[in-house]
Amino acid sequence: MTGNRTHLLLYAVEDLRKPLIQQLLAYPQINYSFADTPSELLFQIAQQPPLLIFCRTTERSRVPTSTPLIILCPTHEYHPAQFIHEPAIVDIVAETDLMRLPFIVLRELREEHAIVRETHRLRTLVEHTPYGVIEVEIDSRQIRWSNKAMHHLFGYSAGEMQNLHIEDLHPNDIHTTIINAFQQMSSGDETPLIHITCLHQDRSTFFAILHRAELTGTGKRSSSSFLPMLLVNTKVSAPCKSMPTGSNSPCARLIKDCTISISAVVGQL
Structure with missing residues (x-):
């Protein structure tokens, strides 16, 4: 990881730590960290709000509504249309498709950089x-x-x-x-x-x-x-x-x- 800001906060996915790290290893420009408990989640958000939070569908209610989410779904429950009315969700990843995660983060990073440049x-x-x-x-x-x-x-x-x-x-x-x-x-x-x-x-x-x-x-x-x-x-x-x-x-x-x-x-x- 490089720099200071956390781009991706991985919440309550300790069981997937190893495969997630493997997917993110090839992208050193993505800063990430893990939070396993609600208190760790809130502490890290208070320290510096991340660009994105990655969590399972069952955990999204614990995440502050102002933070953009990437939702992890069981493959058999992968129905994106069910989240259409939740504007905080920027994308959905199936458990068997973790390789998409870095590309979603890079896409959001590019959009954020464009907004910063435009604002300036x-x-x-x-x-x-x-x-x-x-x-x-x-x-x-x-x-x-x-x-x-x-x-x-x-x-x-x-x-x-x-x-x-x-x-x-x-x-x-x-x-x-x-x-x-x-x-x-x-x-x-x-x-x-x-x-x-x-x-x-x-x-x-x-x-x-x-x-x-x-x-x-x-x-x-x-x-x-x-x-x-x-x-x-x-x-x-x-x-x-x-x-x-x-x-x-x-x-x-x-x-x-x-x-x-x-x-x-x-x-x-």
């Missing part, structure tokens, strides 16, 4: 986009990350931004509006805040559009505890009350153009 490249692109982007913790509304455009718009450094909550970027009299809108956006509402007053560090104000963002390279919505927010500076000193806000309005087209601009770059990854 997406982060780099978003960091340099001209539109302000922040990630906000849903429960606390605290800003956890912001790009350079946000630092320029508000006059805060990256470290200073992380000490703020999303409502701190706006005057006190609209904090309730910001909090309510954020809660709605975190629940899936994609209605933007138009002509919202923003508060610079020097206490000057400007107006902008605040919008929920879906900044993922796979086209899937983020399911994490952070909500990406897109802020577009409208570059005006006062709100235009009469500007229409329908789906074909200038504001709506501006938001759409910004989102498409980011998505188009992501699509080139």
Whole structure:
């Protein structure tokens, strides 16, 4: 085994230790370990969550639901369709087909590496986009990350931004509006805040559009505890009350153009 992270945790399969080691011996890039009891399983997961856990069908209920599983089935019970509604199961191996196990692990490793690369490249692109982007913790509304455009718009450094909550970027009299809108956006509402007053560090104000963002390279919505927010500076000193806000309005087209601009770059990854 090489490196530190456990790619494959083999749980409650001590009787198959020798044939499993024989199958994995030819793949030194796969880090694996064994856990024979529930306490050993939980201890190893707490130390460092593995990429995959390999266990028998009868033991899968003991494994935390957040961990992807490879299930070991008796050959006569090998019916993959019965697990179709268990999303944690990434593959199934028959007891007489252990040679498949390394190939499943390598497949999952390749997918994980691709996601890491994509995430890094997406982060780099978003960091340099001209539109302000922040990630906000849903429960606390605290800003956890912001790009350079946000630092320029508000006059805060990256470290200073992380000490703020999303409502701190706006005057006190609209904090309730910001909090309510954020809660709605975190629940899936994609209605933007138009002509919202923003508060610079020097206490000057400007107006902008605040919008929920879906900044993922796979086209899937983020399911994490952070909500990406897109802020577009409208570059005006006062709100235009009469500007229409329908789906074909200038504001709506501006938001759409910004989102498409980011998505188009992501699509080139």
